[in-house]
Amino acid sequence: MLSAKIISVGNEILIGQITNTNATFICEKLFSVNIGVRKIVSIGDLEKDLFDELSDSEKFYDITIITGGLGPTSDDITKSVLVEFFNDKLVFNEKIFENIENIFKSRNIKTPVINKEQAMVPSDAKIIWNRLGTAPGFCFEKNDKLFIALPGVPYEMEEMMNNSVIPMITEKFVDKVEFIQKSKTFLTIGISESSLAELIGNINELVGENYLAFLPSLIGVRLRVDVKAKTNQEADEVIESIERKLHAKIGEYIYGVNNDLLEQIVGNLLKDKNLTLATAESCTGGLLASKITDISGSSQYFLGGVNVYSNESKIKILGVNDSTIREKGAVSEETAIEMAYKVRLLFNSDIGVSITGIAGPEGGTDEKPVGLVYIGYSDNNKTFTRKFYLGHFRLRNKTRAAYYALNIIREEILKY
Amino acid sequence: MLSAKIISVGNEILIGQITNTNATFICEKLFSVNIGVRKIVSIGDLEKDLFDELSDSEKFYDITIITGGLGPTSDDITKSVLVEFFNDKLVFNEKIFENIENIFKSRNIKTPVINKEQAMVPSDAKIIWNRLGTAPGFCFEKNDKLFIALPGVPYEMEEMMNNSVIPMITEKFVDKVEFIQKSKTFLTIGISESSLAELIGNINELVGENYLAFLPSLIGVRLRVDVKAKTNQEADEVIESIERKLHAKIGEYIYGVNNDLLEQIVGNLLKDKNLTLATAESCTGGLLASKITDISGSSQYFLGGVNVYSNESKIKILGVNDSTIREKGAVSEETAIEMAYKVRLLFNSDIGVSITGIAGPEGGTDEKPVGLVYIGYSDNNKTFTRKFYLGHFRLRNKTRAAYYALNIIREEILKY
Numbered sequence: 001m002l003s004a005k006i007i008s009v010g011n012e013i014l015i016g017q018i019t020n021t022n023a024t025f026i027c028e029k030l031f032s033v034n035i036g037v038r039k040i041v042s043i044g045d046l047e048k049d050l051f052d053e054l055s056d057s058e059k060f061y062d063i064t065i066i067t068g069g070l071g072p073t074s075d076d077i078t079k080s081v082l083v084e085f086f087n088d089k090l091v092f093n094e095k096i097f098e099n100i101e102n103i104f105k106s107r108n109i110k111t112p113v114i115n116k117e118q119a120m121v122p123s124d125a126k127i128i129w130n131r132l133g134t135a136p137g138f139c140f141e142k143n144d145k146l147f148i149a150l151p152g153v154p155y156e157m158e159e160m161m162n163n164s165v166i167p168m169i170t171e172k173f174v175d176k177v178e179f180i181q182k183s184k185t186f187l188t189i190g191i192s193e194s195s196l197a198e199l200i201g202n203i204n205e206l207v208g209e210n211y212l213a214f215l216p217s218l219i220g221v222r223l224r225v226d227v228k229a230k231t232n233q234e235a236d237e238v239i240e241s242i243e244r245k246l247h248a249k250i251g252e253y254i255y256g257v258n259n260d261l262l263e264q265i266v267g268n269l270l271k272d273k274n275l276t277l278a279t280a281e282s283c284t285g286g287l288l289a290s291k292i293t294d295i296s297g298s299s300q301y302f303l304g305g306v307n308v309y310s311n312e313s314k315i316k317i318l319g320v321n322d323s324t325i326r327e328k329g330a331v332s333e334e335t336a337i338e339m340a341y342k343v344r345l346l347f348n349s350d351i352g353v354s355i356t357g358i359a360g361p362e363g364g365t366d367e368k369p370v371g372l373v374y375i376g377y378s379d380n381n382k383t384f385t386r387k388f389y390l391g392h393f394r395l396r397n398k399t400r401a402a403y404y405a406l407n408i409i410r411e412e413i414l415k416y
Numbered sequence: 417m418l419s420a421k422i423i424s425v426g427n428e429i430l431i432g433q434i435t436n437t438n439a440t441f442i443c444e445k446l447f448s449v450n451i452g453v454r455k456i457v458s459i460g461d462l463e464k465d466l467f468d469e470l471s472d473s474e475k476f477y478d479i480t481i482i483t484g485g486l487g488p489t490s491d492d493i494t495k496s497v498l499v500e501f502f503n504d505k506l507v508f509n510e511k512i513f514e515n516i517e518n519i520f521k522s523r524n525i526k527t528p529v530i531n532k533e534q535a536m537v538p539s540d541a542k543i544i545w546n547r548l549g550t551a552p553g554f555c556f557e558k559n560d561k562l563f564i565a566l567p568g569v570p571y572e573m574e575e576m577m578n579n580s581v582i583p584m585i586t587e588k589f590v591d592k593v594e595f596i597q598k599s600k601t602f603l604t605i606g607i608s609e610s611s612l613a614e615l616i617g618n619i620n621e622l623v624g625e626n627y628l629a630f631l632p633s634l635i636g637v638r639l640r641v642d643v644k645a646k647t648n649q650e651a652d653e654v655i656e657s658i659e660r661k662l663h664a665k666i667g668e669y670i671y672g673v674n675n676d677l678l679e680q681i682v683g684n685l686l687k688d689k690n691l692t693l694a695t696a697e698s699c700t701g702g703l704l705a706s707k708i709t710d711i712s713g714s715s716q717y718f719l720g721g722v723n724v725y726s727n728e729s730k731i732k733i734l735g736v737n738d739s740t741i742r743e744k745g746a747v748s749e750e751t752a753i754e755m756a757y758k759v760r761l762l763f764n765s766d767i768g769v770s771i772t773g774i775a776g777p778e779g780g781t782d783e784k785p786v787g788l789v790y791i792g793y794s795d796n797n798k799t800f801t802r803k804f805y806l807g808h809f810r811l812r813n814k815t816r817a818a819y820y821a822l823n824i825i826r827e828e829i830l831k832y
Contacts, residue, residue, distance in 0.1 A: 014453045016444025017631075021435050023458070028432025037430045039465070042439070042456035049455070215433075224433075279702075279723070285709025286695075286702030289723040293701025296777055296810055304729040306722050307695070307705040313720040313763055317733075347729055361712055394712055 002035045002173055005061040007053050008042040009069035009078055010152055022067045022157055029161050033170055034181040034228075035063060045075045047084075054085045054147065062145055063169060068152030070135040072114040078149050079138070083122050086140050086147075090120040093127065093136075100134045128164045132156045139168065146172065179228050182235040186246060187260060188253040189220035189407045196221055199250050206245055210238065218396060219262070219403040220253075255410060262406045263291045269413040270301035270351075277409065278347035279305030280318055280339040282330065282356040283373060288402040303347040308339070318342050331356050331368055336385040340376030352378040353409060355401050359394045373401045377408050418451045418589055421477040423469050424458040425485035425494055426568055438483045438573055445577050449586055450597040450644075451479060461491045463500075470501045470563070478561055479585060484568030486551040488530040494565050495554070499538050502556050502563075506536040509543065509552075516550045544580045548572045555584065562588065598643050598651040602662060603676060604669040605636035605823045612637055615666050622661055626654065634812060635678070635819040636669075671826055678822045679707045685829040686717035686767075693825065694763035695721030696734055696755040698746065698772040699789060704818040719763040724755070734758050747772050747784055752801040756792030768794040769825060771817050775810045789817045793824050 006026055012018050023040045030037055038061065043049040050069070057064040069078030083090060097119035104111040118134050121127060128137030128150065135151040137160050148165055150157045188196060193216050203212050211226040225242050229235035247254065256265050270277055279289045289305040292298055308314040311330055315322050320338045328334040336356050344352025357373030364370035371390040377383065388404060390397045422442055428434050439456045446453055454477065459465040466485070473480035485494030499506060513535035520527040534550050537543060544553030544566065551567040553576050564581055566573045604612060609632050619628050627642040641658050645651035663670065672681050686693055695705045705721040708714055724730040727746055731738050736754045744750040752772050760768025773789030780786035787806040793799065804820060806813045 013440075014443055014456065015447045016440050016442070016453075017629075019435055019437050019440040020456070024429075024432050024435040026432070027430055031431045037432075038460065038462075040429065040436070040456075040458035044454065046454075213433075281702070283709075284706070285714070285718070286697070286705030286721060286723060287709075289702030289725075290700070290706050290814070293699075293703075293723070293725065293775075294811060294814070296775075298701070299725055302701070302725050304723045304725040304733070305702060306733070307702060307709070307720045309705075309709065309715055309718050309720040310763075317720070317722070317762060346733060347726075359709075359712075395710060398706070398710070 002062045004037045004063040006040045007066045011044045013042045050081045066149045070151045088122045088124045091123045093121045186223040187256045191253045267295045275350040277351045278343045278349040280343035280354040283359040284355045333385045336374035336376035340378035359397045418478045420453045420479040422456045423482045427460045429458045466497045482565045486567045504538045504540045507539045509537045602639040603672045607669045683711045691766040693767045694759045694765040696759035696770040699775040700771045749801045752790035752792035756794040
């Protein structure tokens with residue numbers, strides 16, 4: 001397996017001002033092409049420290065990726081240290097200069113003198129084009145090892161990794177890649193880690209020599225399958241076969257894969273079935289509606305919702321019976337059912353969903369503790385409620401309740 | 417200045433599965449007591465790599481903090497490598513064993529055998545108590561240098577840093593701390609970075625030898641003042657004096673300090689003035705109401721809101737005039753004003769706030785581009801609207817619109 005090291009340059013990481021999310025992105029990308037990152041180093045804007053790290057890289061790693069320190073100001077040291085380390089010199093690059101000028105022109109600003117310096121590039125390095133910013137990247141090669149410098153601005157770096165660096169690396173090391181590695185993550189909701197493990201049973205039977213990771217998150221357990229194979233096709237086949245077996249065992253709990261969003265999945269289902277939705281929220285205070293409307297095009301199926309935080313508004317705006325709230329309480333099965341049913345009538349939607357509960361940290365009692373949440377569902381054929389105990393933390397409770405409500409919608413539409 | 421290094425141990429960081437947020441937290445904490453982190457290293461669960469890093473630490477850094485690898489399973493290598501590195505041995509610690517047993521007892525689980533192993537601790541190390549989990553931390557001292565190992569679980573590590581490690585370090589190095597360093601961040605909203613810079617004027621006059629950082633964020637620019645002084649009291653005085661000057665120049669744009677949340681600030685203002693609030697949202701789809709109800713106790717002042725995503729719901733539920741929407745459009749000054757006014761009547765609240773706009777990426781026109789948002793405000797004395805152009809990205813637009821609406825509420829209550 002090829003080995004890699006990441007060097008992140010910049011004081012802002014060392015004083016705790018920003019988190020090194022660039023390293024996470026690069027690790028994930030390299031892992032996907034079966035290159036193992038063995039070390040991540042963050043250092044400040046000190047020339048000596050970067051020089052030392054490059055010397056270490058030269059000895060031990062096939063690929064070194066440096067992020068940060070390519071900007072136009074005096075504390076940006078990466079380019080000058082690389083030039084010194086590789087005994088290179090800077091030359092003016094007309095094409096990069098044009099790119100810089102165009103970027104400033106599009107912002108209606110005259111190119112500042114310091115940005116012109118960014119068109120001076122190392123003569124021995126391959127240039128890595130930056131489509132989104134003024135700092136180009138560089139790739140030096142020495143003794144069959146690659147040293148790649150990228151800007152620290154996340155979206156610039158990510159674009160360059162995806163479209164330049166990964167193709168460049170895989171092309172160079174094509175004969176060294178003994179096998180390829182692929183991952184697929186299955187997103188579950190509504191089942192605990194241990195119940196999932198029980199239903200899945202013998203993991204070895206499921207994945208063989210490959211790897212299955214259980215990754216709990218706030219709203220459900222993600223199952224990541226890592227597969228190694230000789231070819232891309234073989235990897236796809238193995239993943240497909242594991243996917244089939246997983247679906248046979250726990251299919252009803254899987255709502256999506258990889259970076260799918262439940263709010264998008266539910267939106268697609270509503271669109272496919274030509275159904276409309278309205279929401280009535282108490283303890284989540286609009287979070288469910290907000291998640292639904294995070295999806296572009298949600299106006300096709302989401303008619304709207306009410307955030308009936310006070311009892312009066314539940315009664316006056318939504319039409320919940322005064323007596324229901326008085327006798328059963330605002331947090332009750334009966335209130336949740338009336339909320340779901342009546343919001344459907346109010347918006348004249350196909351589906352109505354309601355959430356009422358005790359978000360905490362205040363307001364809990366022995367009978368109705370913090371974390372108790374009722375989710376109501378109503379459509380033309382049925383109206384029901386489900387009860388959840390979601391824990392002690394207000395924001396987590398809100399998020400969990402919103403996603404569990406989305407999942408109830410998903411489950412019900414799938415029955416249509 | 418004392419120098420520190422952080423070593424994070426764990427494959428999950430190197431494959432890009434998690435981001436090293438522990439390092440950010442530790443950097444910030446150390447920086448606050450004037451200890452400079454010079455290097456952060458992430459390595460996998462490889463004994464040799466950790467051993468090499470410890471050798472490097474021994475040469476160059478006063479303090480080394482290791483996180484991760486203290487769990488009970490075989491891939492947890494930190495304890496055994498430390499024991500080897502310091503030629504120590506493991507001994508059974510009764511008190512830690514009791515803590516582990518109590519933790520499992522509280523979960524109603526019999527203590528697993530592998531967790532008993534966690535009561536075996538290095539004989540030469542000072543134990544760092546873990547109140548929230550089963551893995552104790554350790555502190556080795558050698559040649560006046562500290563080596564501190566903490567678990568990788570963020571909330572356990574954070575509690576131990578705050579309550580054990582920082583006091584331990586400052587006590588040990590009390591004579592080496594030449595000056596102390598303090599920061600305070602001022603949170604602004606509703607003004608651009610360059611306009612702020614213009615109003616502030618000469619930075620040197622404002623902060624002298626100290627440092628002022630401009631930190632733009634999605635909803636506003638944060639201004640961080642870093643002050644160095646001989647004593648805590650002197651630092652506080654310098655910060656206070658800078659704060660006074662800042663308030664004289666840009667006070668109206670500052671809504672809070674450090675980790676204050678605008679939704680909390682607005683909530684406190686509403687509570688203080690005994691005012692109630694209702695919201696009518698279109699393009700933000702409930703996000704404003706959700707932010708407001710993120711705050712515990714918000715039911716005291718937030719009566720509720722409507723997410724009137726469709727035109728019909730704007731007319732039917734909120735009572736916006738059919739003709740207003742037909743003639744001026746759902747995204748217009750007139751609709752925003754009616755929404756704010758009518759939601760106030762609907763909920764019988766003191767204040768009504770509305771948001772209507774084009775969140776994007778679809779739906780923009782030349783006349784009404786993506787990012788155009790009207791925010792309406794209504795109370796007993798006045799009703800008005802403000803127009804914003806928020807940019808091209810849907811989720812950013814929603815967030816910005818919600819926070820700008822909160823800021824309008826803040827500004828208006830301050831005039832009461």
